[in-house]
Amino acid sequence: MTFTLQGIITFAIILISAAGLMFFTRRFKAKPEITLREIKAYASLNQLVAKTLAAGKKLHVSAGRGSLAQQTNPTSLAALTILERLSKDAVDGSEFPLATAGDGTLFVASQDIVRHAAGDTSGSEQLPEGRVLFVSPESSPMAYGSGLSHVINSSEFGANVIVGHVESELALIVETVERKGVDQLIGTQDLTAISVALSATDDVLIGEELFAAAAYLGKEAEQIASLQLQDVLRIAAAVGILAAAIISLFAS
Amino acid sequence: MDQIKKSIPLLLAYVFGAAALIGLLFIPALAKILTSWVGFLAGIALLIGILNLTAVHSRRLAKGNVYSLVLLISLIAMITLGIADYFGWTEDGVATAFHYVQVPLEAAFASMMAFFLLFAGVRVIQKRRNWWGLLFIGFVIVFLLARTPLPGTAGEIYHDVSGVLSAIFVNAGMRGILIGVALGAIAVSIRVLMGLERPYEK
Numbered sequence: 001m002t003f004t005l006q007g008i009i010t011f012a013i014i015l016i017s018a019a020g021l022m023f024f025t026r027r028f029k030a031k032p033e034i035t036l037r038e039i040k041a042y043a044s045l046n047q048l049v050a051k052t053l054a055a056g057k058k059l060h061v062s063a064g065r066g067s068l069a070q071q072t073n074p075t076s077l078a079a080l081t082i083l084e085r086l087s088k089d090a091v092d093g094s095e096f097p098l099a100t101a102g103d104g105t106l107f108v109a110s111q112d113i114v115r116h117a118a119g120d121t122s123g124s125e126q127l128p129e130g131r132v133l134f135v136s137p138e139s140s141p142m143a144y145g146s147g148l149s150h151v152i153n154s155s156e157f158g159a160n161v162i163v164g165h166v167e168s169e170l171a172l173i174v175e176t177v178e179r180k181g182v183d184q185l186i187g188t189q190d191l192t193a194i195s196v197a198l199s200a201t202d203d204v205l206i207g208e209e210l211f212a213a214a215a216y217l218g219k220e221a222e223q224i225a226s227l228q229l230q231d232v233l234r235i236a237a238a239v240g241i242l243a244a245a246i247i248s249l250f251a252s
Numbered sequence: 253m254d255q256i257k258k259s260i261p262l263l264l265a266y267v268f269g270a271a272a273l274i275g276l277l278f279i280p281a282l283a284k285i286l287t288s289w290v291g292f293l294a295g296i297a298l299l300i301g302i303l304n305l306t307a308v309h310s311r312r313l314a315k316g317n318v319y320s321l322v323l324l325i326s327l328i329a330m331i332t333l334g335i336a337d338y339f340g341w342t343e344d345g346v347a348t349a350f351h352y353v354q355v356p357l358e359a360a361f362a363s364m365m366a367f368f369l370l371f372a373g374v375r376v377i378q379k380r381r382n383w384w385g386l387l388f389i390g391f392v393i394v395f396l397l398a399r400t401p402l403p404g405t406a407g408e409i410y411h412d413v414s415g416v417l418s419a420i421f422v423n424a425g426m427r428g429i430l431i432g433v434a435l436g437a438i439a440v441s442i443r444v445l446m447g448l449e450r451p452y453e454k
Contacts, residue, residue: 007277014273017442025448069294074437077444077451104297107304109451133308134301142361150319171368172361178375189433191426199372199379207429211436214449222448226439233435 017229024225034224041185042216044203045082048159048183049089057158058098059090060151063110064164064188065102065136065144072165075189078210079164080109082187085217086161087117099132100151102144106164107134145169149176163187163210174200187213262447269445302327391417 028034052059063079066072083099090097099114101107111132133151136143149172152160160177162170163186170186170193177184178200186197187205197204205213208230215223268286275282306327309320333345376388398414401407443449 001278002280003278011273011277014442014445017438018446021439021442021446021448067294069290074440077440077449078436080451101301104299104301105294107301108297130308130311132304134304137298137301140358142358146361168365168369169361171365171372175368175371189429189436191429194429196369196372199376208432208436211433211440214443222443226443226448229442230435230439233438234432237431237435 017233020229020232021222021225024228025222028221028225028228032221034228036212036216036224036227039205039209039212039216041187041203041205041209042213045086045161045185045217046089048161048185048203049086051183052158053090055158057156059086059159059161060098060100060155060157061086061161062100062102062135062148062164063106064162064166065138065141066106066165067103067138068105068109070138074211075165076103076106076109078213079187080106080113081213081217082161082163083110084113084117085213087114096131098130098151098155098157100135100148101132102135102148102166103138104134107132141167141169142172145172148173152176152180152182157182160184161186163205163213166190166193168192168196171196262450265444265447265450273445 049059061083063076063083064072066076066079068076083097087097087099096114096118099110101110114132135147135151144166148162152173153176157180160182162173162184166173166188167190170188170190174184174186174196184201185203185205186193186201187210188194188197189207189210194204194206211230212223212227214220215227271282272286275284275286306324309317309323312320313324330346330349333342333349336342337345373388373392377385379385380388394414394417398411398418402410440449444451
């Protein structure tokens, strides 16, 4: 066992954050009066599903190409939360969404989510054929971009939702969706992908807004408490950076 | 029985989450073991994905889709090359195929990205006819000119100004987004470690 200063500090931050999360969760449960600031993309998400189902068209949801076994895990988990919500909403309207994934671990998780959504509604957890597609492995962004473009081109979708880890290959996908004239919502943490997404639609979940999916869609106490924790950590980071800048200014 | 079925994944999440955390921070050997297990599971998941791909494209091939035929032939060819490399019948067959087929294809797509990003920029100008669109055009012109060798003192001043814009405004925006992403990732990770978010339990 090797104790380094960095390891101890990191462990301390995690323990403090966990304690903070428990504190905010208890506070929210005692007084559930917190109003979340509006994120337009989440309001649009509900409208997108309703509009698609009303038109009798299919919904396409892609959870990106970030592996659950890599550093993109939190982004992919947030994407799967959105997929779960959309699957339940779409299945309630008796139209299964088409879920695509650019990684093996995401593909298996997406299958599980769609299967459970189907089971909750119909009582049978038989996965409908062809409703979850593996597009490409994580290591091949261009294969993901071209594969997803082909999927979007080959069917008539009412709306296209791409959330999770995508990079510059999003430019190819967005171009295809624009040519089909389909509504789209994009959520990602990659800077290039964010700038491409903003060129195509106003419904973009930028970085940490994607991680707030569970809170905005589920409204559970623990999820909302974690947003409060993020706010506190953000303030602490800002104060720390400012303090470091002032100290280095006077030190020099 | 249902309660036990629901408790097992949660218990596994607690145990392995704590083990991974302690391993990463204090016991590197433990982290290495767990990482190798994760890599193994990711490989199995990839295999499941490839089987799905094969099944989907076999169905499409039955309907006469030529691209599916190309995909399946490529898949069989690469698997055959891999087996041949393993038994020593060929030397670096997979690497050669990757170098002469996959790499040029990816390079071709990557080169197209420049045009798609240009289309994205034009779309911004078309859709956002307001101050933000104007600001975007202004920054594009500034940074495009910064790449050109402008002559004399004016050129030097211009490069200094564009450098300041890039170092302060652009970097500040990027870092703000990245800090937010990092904090969001911390919050998600803590929720999973504490069992408050259970993606394995649907």
